[in-house]
Structure formats: structure tokens, C-alpha cells
Amino acid sequence: MTRLTSIPGLPPLLACLGILVVWELLARWYGLNGLPPASQALPQIPHILSDKESLIDMGESLRRMAIGYGLALLIAVPIGLWMGRSRYAAAFFNPLMMVIYPVPKAALMPIIMLWLGVGDASKTLVIFLGVTLPLIYHSYQGSRAVEEKLLWSASAMGLGGFARLWRVVLPAALPEILVGCKTGLVLALITMVTSEMIARQAGIGNIVFVSLDLGAYDTVYAMIVIIGMLGILFDVGFEVLRRRLVGWADSPHTIMVGSA
Amino acid sequence: MIAIEGVSKRFDAARDRRHLALNDVTLSVAEGEFVSILGPSGCGKSTLLYIVGGFVEPTAGRVLVKDVPVRGPGPDRGPVFQEFALFPWKTVLGNVMYGLQQGGVPRAEALARSRELLTMVRLSAYENFYPKELSGGMKQRVAIARTLAYRPNILLMDEPFGALDAHTRTGLQNDLLHIWDKDRKTVLFVTHSVEEAVFLSDRVVMMSSAPGRIKQIFDIDLPRPRSRAELLLDRRFQDYVVEIEKMFDDTAQQAPA
Ligand SMILES: Nc1ncnc2c1ncn2[C@@H]1O[C@H](COP(=O)(O)OP(=O)(O)OP(=O)(O)O)[C@@H](O)[C@H]1O
Ligand SMILES: [Mg+2]
Numbered sequence: 167m168t169r170l171t172s173i174p175g176l177p178p179l180l181a182c183l184g185i186l187v188v189w190e191l192l193a194r195w196y197g198l199n200g201l202p203p204a205s206q207a208l209p210q211i212p213h214i215l216s217d218k219e220s221l222i223d224m225g226e227s228l229r230r231m232a233i234g235y236g237l238a239l240l241i242a243v244p245i246g247l248w249m250g251r252s253r254y255a256a257a258f259f260n261p262l263m264m265v266i267y268p269v270p271k272a273a274l275m276p277i278i279m280l281w282l283g284v285g286d287a288s289k290t291l292v293i294f295l296g297v298t299l300p301l302i303y304h305s306y307q308g309s310r311a312v313e314e315k316l317l318w319s320a321s322a323m324g325l326g327g328f329a330r331l332w333r334v335v336l337p338a339a340l341p342e343i344l345v346g347c348k349t350g351l352v353l354a355l356i357t358m359v360t361s362e363m364i365a366r367q368a369g370i371g372n373i374v375f376v377s378l379d380l381g382a383y384d385t386v387y388a389m390i391v392i393i394g395m396l397g398i399l400f401d402v403g404f405e406v407l408r409r410r411l412v413g414w415a416d417s418p419h420t421i422m423v424g425s426a
Numbered sequence: 427m428i429a430i431e432g433v434s435k436r437f438d439a440a441r442d443r444r445h446l447a448l449n450d451v452t453l454s455v456a457e458g459e460f461v462s463i464l465g466p467s468g469c470g471k472s473t474l475l476y477i478v479g480g481f482v483e484p485t486a487g488r489v490l491v492k493d494v495p496v497r498g499p500g501p502d503r504g505p506v507f508q509e510f511a512l513f514p515w516k517t518v519l520g521n522v523m524y525g526l527q528q529g530g531v532p533r534a535e536a537l538a539r540s541r542e543l544l545t546m547v548r549l550s551a552y553e554n555f556y557p558k559e560l561s562g563g564m565k566q567r568v569a570i571a572r573t574l575a576y577r578p579n580i581l582l583m584d585e586p587f588g589a590l591d592a593h594t595r596t597g598l599q600n601d602l603l604h605i606w607d608k609d610r611k612t613v614l615f616v617t618h619s620v621e622e623a624v625f626l627s628d629r630v631v632m633m634s635s636a637p638g639r640i641k642q643i644f645d646i647d648l649p650r651p652r653s654r655a656e657l658l659l660d661r662r663f664q665d666y667v668v669e670i671e672k673m674f675d676d677t678a679q680q681a682p683a
Binding site for chain 1 (some may be wrong): 476479482498499500501503504505507509511513514515516524525529556557558572573576578
């Protein structure tokens with residue numbers, strides 16, 4: 167017998183099918199109002215994806231996510247790399263991180279809304295906060311683990327302190343930084359949706375919760391599936407990028423998702 | 427060229443783990459001289475090389491290179507580390523070209539010189555491989571080529587042939603001597619092999635351990651250019667090897683386990 171698991175793409179497909187079947191059966195079995203069967207929710211997806219309003223909403227959400235994530239990259243990676251190479255930087259930032267880490271970033275949303283209102287700025291800031299810590303943490307770990315002799319070799323070739331950080335520490339730490347980026351990507355998606363749940367105005371989260379209020383449960387479930395698909399899409403895209411960037415490194419780490 | 431003056435190095439890992447790695451080491455190396463350092467494992471050979479390279483600061487004493495005190499690393503002293511320290515994100519060719527491009531050598535010229543060196547270490551076929559795809563001995567050869575590429579005046583080589591099989595090893599010894607004969611760089615060469623030390627060097631420095639210091643220095647008075655096949659039959663070569671090996675055995679026995 168040929169092994170089914172050896173066919174690429176088949177196991178995840180089977181898993182998805184399995185979930186759909188269980189969903190369908192459960193929905194039919196219990197007949198709850200709040201749990202429409204898959205066969206009823208899924209047809210909403212093309213409907214939502216062809217609706218101009220919802221597409222604009224999603225575009226808005228993704229734009230905020232991209233800005234929050236991009237800002238976090240620009241700020242967190244240098245800080246992390248710096249912490250890994252300087253004992254003073256580590257001593258300064260580490261306690262800060264410890265304090266901020268357990269705080270659920272989306273829970274800060276109401277406070278931030280007091281300062282910045284319900285608009286773009288608050289939501290982007292929350293996404294930024296949600297992504298920053300894993301990025302700093304992994305950049306820090308990666309930078310700390312850079313072999314001393316790599317830096318020595320570089321300084322013997324005449325690279326100064328900043329050039330070493332940019333041209334040796336950064337590439338050497340890149341596999342670990344990308345672990346942080348991947349965790350961050352998932353967290354960005356999560357905080358994006360939650361921020362819109364709290365500050366409803368526009369966006370993917372807004373569609374979900376407005377439909378929920380209206381009792382349009384098939385739309386709610388269709389949106390959840392769309393969010394899940396977005397997650398998968400990001401993940402696949404990220405893997406392609408990762409393989410191109412750090413194909414030279416040894417096998418990838420397993421990813422753990424922290425608190426949002 | 428290199429003057430090591432009363433250099434000591436103490437590592438204070440913890441209060442109960444102070445370790446005097448080097449104790450009052452004084453050695454001067456003339457321009458164009460090839461000096462090997464022998465000694466039991468842990469006697470401070472690498473540490474001494476790091477201090478000359480400017481990577482590690484001595485606890486006492488100083489190192490002068492061309493009468494200027496060493497304050498840090500520089501391209502005049504090219505290290506080949508025991509651990510290779512190749513840039514894992516660069517290909518073999520990228521590693522060898524790195525120092526040249528850093529030094530502002532035009533790309534075409536850097537490429538030509540790097541390829542020439544890769545041919546010398548017999549790795550031309552691997553120029554597009556990444557370090558993780560190489561064997562230990564191949565990595566070591568890339569590391570040697572990478573350092574030779576930017577033409578340092580002084581080579582600081584820490585067991586550069588340690589991970590090689592006997593055949594490649596003797597081949598590279600010949601190549602190294604050949605290159606060295608052409609431009610007579612100053613070389614500090616750490617090795618565990620007495621035969622290798624005698625074959626390559628003008629002088630062999632024997633160190634003893636805990637604390638690491640110089641025990642004896644042997645002048646190797648053999649004609650150059652040297653050919654391995656001839657030297658193996660040469661009585662003087664054999665005598666040097668036997669004499670130093672005896673001393674090495676004594677030193678190793680005195681060394682605490
Ligand atoms: N960073 C460090 N911290 C504490 N102790 C160190 C450090 N580096 C070296 N030592 C100690 O200094 C001594 C000399 O080390 P070194 O690496 O110079 O020895 P070596 O002669 O090169 O040995 P080998 O032949 O095994 O390479 C050792 O006892 C080692 O434990
Ligand atoms: Mg050593």
C-alpha cells in the first residue's frame with residue numbers, strides 16, 4: 167500500500183475535510199440557531215469576497231496590520247539585536263519586557279482609545295504592541311547566540327562596530343529573527359481582529375461582530391473561515407520567503423504562539 | 427615584527443574558578459619568520475594567538491606589531507580559527523571574497539583572486555556550496571583561503587590542519603610553504619603535530635600548561651625551500667622531531683589532567 171501521508175498537500179486537505187464533516191454533523195445533530203451547518207455558511211464566502219463593502223473593510227484591516235507589523239519590525243529588530251550584543255542594553259530592556267509580556271495587548275485597547283480615539287491609530291498601535299515583544303525576544307536570542315569568532319573574523323577584516331551589527335549579527339541571527347517574525351504574523355492577525363472587535367468601525371472584526379449582533383450566523387462563520395484562510399495564506403507565503411532568505415541555515419525551529 | 431612582552435592572561439570566571447591561562451610569556455618573531463607553537467591541550471596557545479590578534483586583552487604585558495602596541499584586531503593580522511568561523515549565510519566563494527570586498531577591492535579582481543585561492547585549496551568545484559554542506563576539513567580549507575585572500579602581513583593560524591586527514595594535511599602543508607616562500611609572511615602557527623611544526627617552521631616554541639608559559643624554543647636549522655620527501659630522509663629532521671617529541675611527552679606528563 168502506498169502511504170497516503172507521503173502525497174504532498176493531502177494530509178492538510180484531509181484535516182480540513184474532517185473538520186468540515188464534523189462541523190456539518192454537529193450542526194445538523196444539535197440544530198442550534200447559533201451554529202449553522204458548513205453547507206450553509208461556506209456558500210457565504212464567495213458572496214462576502216465579491217461584496218465591495220466587505221472587501222474595502224478587509225483591505226483596511228490588512229493595511230493596518232501591515233503598518234503595525236512593519237513599524238514593529240523596524241523598531242523591535244534593532245533593539246533585540248542591540249540587546250544581544252550589549253549587556254547594558256539587555257539589562258535595560260529585559261525588565262521592561264518582563265512587565266509588558268503578560269499583559270494582553272488587546273486589553274489595552276480601551277485605554278489607548280482614550281488617547282487616540284477609535285480610529286486607525288489606536289488599532290495600529292495595538293497591533294504594533296502585540297507583535298513587538300516576540301520580535302524583540304527572538305532577535306535578542308538570535309543576536310546573543312552569534313558565535314564570537316564570526317565577529318572576530320569580521321573585525322579582522324576591518325568591519326567596525328556598526329558594520330558588524332548590520333552585516334554579521336543581523337544575517338547570523340536571521341533564522342531566529344524569522345521565528346519571531348512568524349510568531350508575530352499570527353499575533354498581528356489575532357490583535358487585528360480583536361482590536362476591531364473592541365473599537366468597531368470598520369474592518370474584518372467589525373464584519374464578524376456586526377453580523378453576530380444581527381444574528382447573521384452563517385456570515386459570522388464564513389468570516390471565521392476567511393480569517394483562518396488568511397492565516398494559512400500568510401503562513402505559506404512566509405515559508406516561501408523564509409526558505410529564500412535562510413536556506414543556508416539548518417532546519418527551522420518549531421513555532422510557539424505566545425499570548426496576544 | 428611581533429614582540430610579545432611579558433603577557434599574562436587570567437580568566438576570572440568565578441571566585442573559585444580563577445585560571446591563569448598565560449603567565450609572563452615573552453617572545454619576539456622576526457618579519458617573515460615562521461614560528462610554530464606546540465603544547466598540551468589547554469596550555470593557552472589559542473589565548474596567546476587571540477591576544478596577538480587583538481581579540482582578547484592581556485591581563486598584564488603587551489604586544490607590539492611593527493613597534494605599535496596592539497589595541498584591537500586589524501587586517502594586518504589574519505586569523506584562522508580552530509573553529510573555522512565561516513559566515514554560514516555566505517557561499518564558499520562569498521566567504522573568500524568577503525574580506526577583499528570589505529577592503530575595497532573591485533569585484534572582478536576579488537573574484538579572480540578568490541577563485542585562484544579556491545583552486546589552491548582544491549575547492550573550486552564547491553564555490554557555490556554553503557558551509558553547512560561541507561565536511562570539517564573542507565570548512566577548514568575555506569577558512570584558510572578566506573584569510574589568505576585579504577593578504578594579511580601576519581598569519582595567526584590555530585591548528586588550521588587539525589581536522590584534516592593525513593593526506594590532505596601534508597598536501598596543504600606543502601601548499602602553505604609554497605605560498606609562504608613566495609611572499610614570506612610572518613606566521614604564528616599552533617599545532618599538535620611535532621612533525622608538522624618542524625617541517626614548516628624556523629622556530630618551534632614549546633609551551634607548558636597551568637599556567638601556560640614558554641618552556642623551550644627550538645631553532646630549526648633546515649634549508650629552504652623544503653621538500654617533504656627529502657626531509658623525511660634527512661637525519662637532522664628526524665633528530666629535531668625526536669628531540670621535540672621527547673620534550674613534548676615530558677611536558678604533557680607534568681601537565682595536570
Ligand atoms: N573565555 C574563557 N573563560 C575562561 N577560561 C578560559 C577562556 N578561554 C580559555 N580559557 C582557559 O584558558 C586555558 C587556555 O585555553 P586555550 O584555548 O588558550 O588552550 P589551547 O592551548 O588553545 O588548548 P587546545 O590545544 O585544546 O586548543 C584553558 O584552561 C581554558 O580553560
Ligand atoms: Mg586552542
